[in-house]
Amino acid sequence: MPEVVPLPLAELTTLRTGGAPERMIDAATRDELVDALRDVWQSGDPWFVLGGGSNLFVGDEPFDGTVVRILTNGIERMPSPRPGRTLLRVEAGHDWDALVAYAVEHGLAGIEAMSGIPGTVGAAPVQNIGAYGQEIVQTLVEVDLVDESTGEVATVPAAELGLGFRTSVLKHHYGSVPERRAVILSVTLELLETGGEPRPIGGDQLRAALGLAPDDAVTVAWIREHVLSTRRSKGMVLDPDDPDTASAGSFFQNAVVSAAFARTLPDACPRWPVAPDVDHLLVIPLESFDGYVAPTPTSVPDVKVSAAWLIEHSGLRKGFRFPRSRAGLSTKHALALTNRGSATAAELAELARYIQGRVQSEFGLILQPEPVLVGVEL
Template identity: 35%
Template sequence: MLTIMTSFADITTIGVGGHIARFLEPTSRVGVIEAVEDADAKGLPLCVIGGGSNMLVADEPFNGVVIRDARRRITVPDEAAPVENGERTVHINAEAGCNWDDFVAFTVELGLEGVEGLSGIPGTVGASVVQNIGAYGQEVASTVETVEVWDRKDKKTLEIAAADMGFGYRMSKLKASMYTAPATPAADFFPTPRYVVLSVTFALRHSATGTVGYGQLAKALGVEVGDRMETQTIRNAVLKVRAAKGMLEDAGRYATPAMAGTKRTDQVAIAQRAQAAQQNAASASSTPSDEREELAALTPDYNRHSCGSFFMNPILTLEAAATLPADAPRFDATLPDGTLGVKTSAAWLIDHAGFHKGFTVTADARAGLSTLHTLALTNRGGASAADVAALAKTVQDGVEQAFGVRLIPEPVVIGIDLR
């Protein structure tokens, strides 16, 4: 188990947050459990962190324990090739600390279908099931078979079947244990769920092709929704679409001491080259191309310094949805009580409330909306958590005033009230 001095600013994608009193990186399953148990036994604040991509932490010191699982092994209990009876399901087990995009790359390289649409999402395998990550027509819930966890309340390991995980839109049984109401932390289990993920077993399909399940992705590929294409082609297209919206993490973070070794070296190199090429292509500089490429590789892309999508798409009652403008996006959805509701677009609400791409609270503000995507709040360089919170509250208040809808943050927000 490694112990280093660090802050949340060092280990989160948005690059803000205070000093951490004790930061641990257990290298074994037992080590993870013991670290969690030790913090709980001492009554210390506990934060189990993945890739730090879905977290906004206050600037004040965190006087507790932060644990980052250093286990990143992926195993294939089944044969990777279809067996003689035509069975195409392949089970893959990944330890909680495995980088999520490393996992996706591994499955695509192995010729498996099921998570290629989730390419480029920052974070870890453990965090993926807490949040039930989703994008471009896929959700992690659709491929999870079981989740191995440590139950902090009953002090034992459990294997939770997917059917018992309480998966919903950006929700799971694990995440639900942290809140008593939207954005309202629970007293006993926050900012770490009652159930700490140890490993996840996925059931994927042996196939070199996957389904293009989202309109924006289909447009990028020049095909129709529902068409099938090679999973590697889908993965590449997803990465390009996400990059164009600034919704990929800054690959340069893996060159820092606090993040070194947390992602596959080959995947870091691929991401760095792609990011440099994108910045190079966007530059109108007269600098020679070889120099521009070198500079781009070293220049931070501030649109990528974010928590990703900062607000969840609201799911409204039919009555509340009826008050929205006629052109507001509407999708069938299910409310937490199981009744029919309507999901609308947080990005649409933000933009139509007057907060456009690049919006900042003041002219010299260090936090602002992405210049590419209104749903991302970004650190433009030197921002504090307070700067980001001020921007978030301004957007929340403006959307509520315009449409009567209070946006709920998607990230775990520690030490800041954004209700």
């Protein structure tokens, strides 16, 4: 098994915090990954897996356990049972943005709006990554995973993963444990074959972000280029020369609230319905129709509200930091907490707690962290 000299996690995570773990294993193949996980699980020691390190916030104390680095790589293109579509099976350690670039290069649509998101493919379904109205749940077919409880490898359909807004049954939410403890080995997506031709874009959020009218037709390459440009302007594309990218991306989730609670927020707060209204179809057999049709039940969808807007309008502007602290808000985007130079996890956590308190005091809402927290508390 490829056990290596442990590296400080500050060198392997985009927030740049964390000491060296007690033990580290580099798994470059699927078999190595499965063997490493089974060995760690049998030992009973604390563990976690590490991909791109872009969604982790690690504490200052060395991790007393094993870190398994997922370094697998590769894309397999397969025919889809549906005409005009293609299946891609991608190894968990493959770089996510490299996958998006591959899809765009081959004229495959469905993930282009998620260009520039850091991290690995295996992490994508865990929190159902998304951007500009596109989420992986829209294209995910299935995953291969290995279960901690049995050590067995299984193929699991997307419908069984409980994919929701930045969540799944696999995600370790702050203050809780995953519903299903497992590690993804590969991901299978179904993408639309566009041939690189321009086409109208569905989704109000994506069109608004790109300044498109409903009937404007653009290529997947055009979307990728403009999404990358937008993300760079917000410091959301990793760049060693830009200190605003030393972050875990969006540190807090955009909050999903009831429509009633959303009405208590200022009208200027950006918001989007989480799900569209469903048209109910009522069929009444003619022989039993008595002339009365019961009212159709209606439901009001929950609303996603902008955490960045809430932070800025609680009085915390871009670039905010405490005196002498090396942790601060990005100068480009209020939703990113950044390491401005050898900041400790304690400094970043102090800033995160202060932001939570200000937003709660001003708007009655507690923002939840998006990264996985290891050895650190908010």
